Amino acid sequence: MNATLLHRLRTELDERRRGPGLRSDLVVSGAQGPTVGVSGETLVNLASNDYLGLAGDSEILDAVQRALREMGLGLTAGRVLCGTREIHGQLEAGIAELVGAEDALLYSSCFDANLGVFDALLGPDDVVLSDGLNHASLIDGIRLASARRRVFAHANLDELERHLAESADARHRLIVTDGVFSMDGDIAALSQLCALAQRYDAVLMVDDSHATGVLGATGAGTAEHFGLEGSVDVLTGTLGKALGAGAGGFVAGDRAIVETLRQVSRPYIFTNAMAPPLAVGALAAVRIARGRPELRERLAANTAWLRMALGDLGYEVLPGDHPIIPVMLRGGSLARDVAAALRHEGVLVFALSHPVVPAGEERIRVQVSASHTADQLELAATAFGRARAVLAGS
Known part of the structure; x- marks a missing residue:
């Protein structure tokens, strides 16, 4: 040593x-x-x-136990090899329906999802504008990308707008924020963020880990909470909080965004697929969250x-x-x-x-x-x- x-x-x-x-x-x-x-x-x-109390829900546990017997414990391959099962596509479709997106892509965790988004979608001609209290996974994901970085003080929309104006030369400007900030429990000012994104032709990305299943009439999250369905370009979230406390994360958005991530996002390509029993439990949780x-x-x-x-x-x-x-x-x-x-x-x-x-x-x-x-x-x-x-x- x-x-x-x-x-x-x-x-x-x-x-x-x-x-x-x-x-x-x-x-x-x-x-x-x-x-x-x-x-x-x-x-x-x-x-x-465990916001909705689904971690111990008997319907979910019964579904997981049946899947464990039928499909085994887990998979020893990534999705791009022989790790994809029918349940993965079903879960991705269920997540997309829950959050009101065209498509969704599974990751082993939301941390991995946030690590995999920025580098896959952005390059050195782009700029990311990040709230100062964003989750560590967003910070680390931004660091892995070649895009320029600007951090604005928490919820300071004037500073954000100044950064947007100063980065007019960028090919893409991406605003990223937590939907709910985990230390303070405050909710992002999504209406104002959407207005700024539209004014400056910026991409809006939200990590809705503490909002999915919790906020909105159907549990779709922060956008539904404010009546702004369809306003978020890139949505990330977790299956490990309100949605049954199992493992897994996701990215949801337009089909072109999701397909691009499927092709080039390294945490997706080089990680083993989600264990089928966990995917079965997560899909049951998604349906319960939406239907109850x-x-x-x-x-x-x-x-x-x-x-x-x-x-x-x-x-x-x-x-x-x-x-x-x-x-x-x-x-x-x-x-x-x-x-x-x-x-x-x-x-x-x-x-x-x-x-x-x-x-x-x-x-x-x-x-x-x-x-x-x-x-x-x-x-x-x-x-x-x-x-x-x-x-x-x-």
């Missing part, structure tokens, strides 16, 4: 240990759902992206109730109506201390601190599910009330 490399890594790990600390993975047990097992205890789970609006209604009611309860307890809750509820606990280790107190009270949440969020913007991110019962939400509110003792001692 190279001693120089190991010495540097150990030194940097020691510095991180003395500063923000080292992250470690929490080991949980049991099926994903409104509760989760941790160290032999059952905790109310406010830390997952009562799940979104229950999710909205649960979110509104818990937002109000936390506000009544005196917590600073960022405004919004998405099931991501940021509870601001600014400064030092306060967010971590409150999260630890909540776990002691039977509630699982996670504290977010620098570098995940800026210093001074520490918070607990609460995530609500349609599957949470009234009793579970009451327990969570009571736990937050008791955890205020941590605030009193700070």
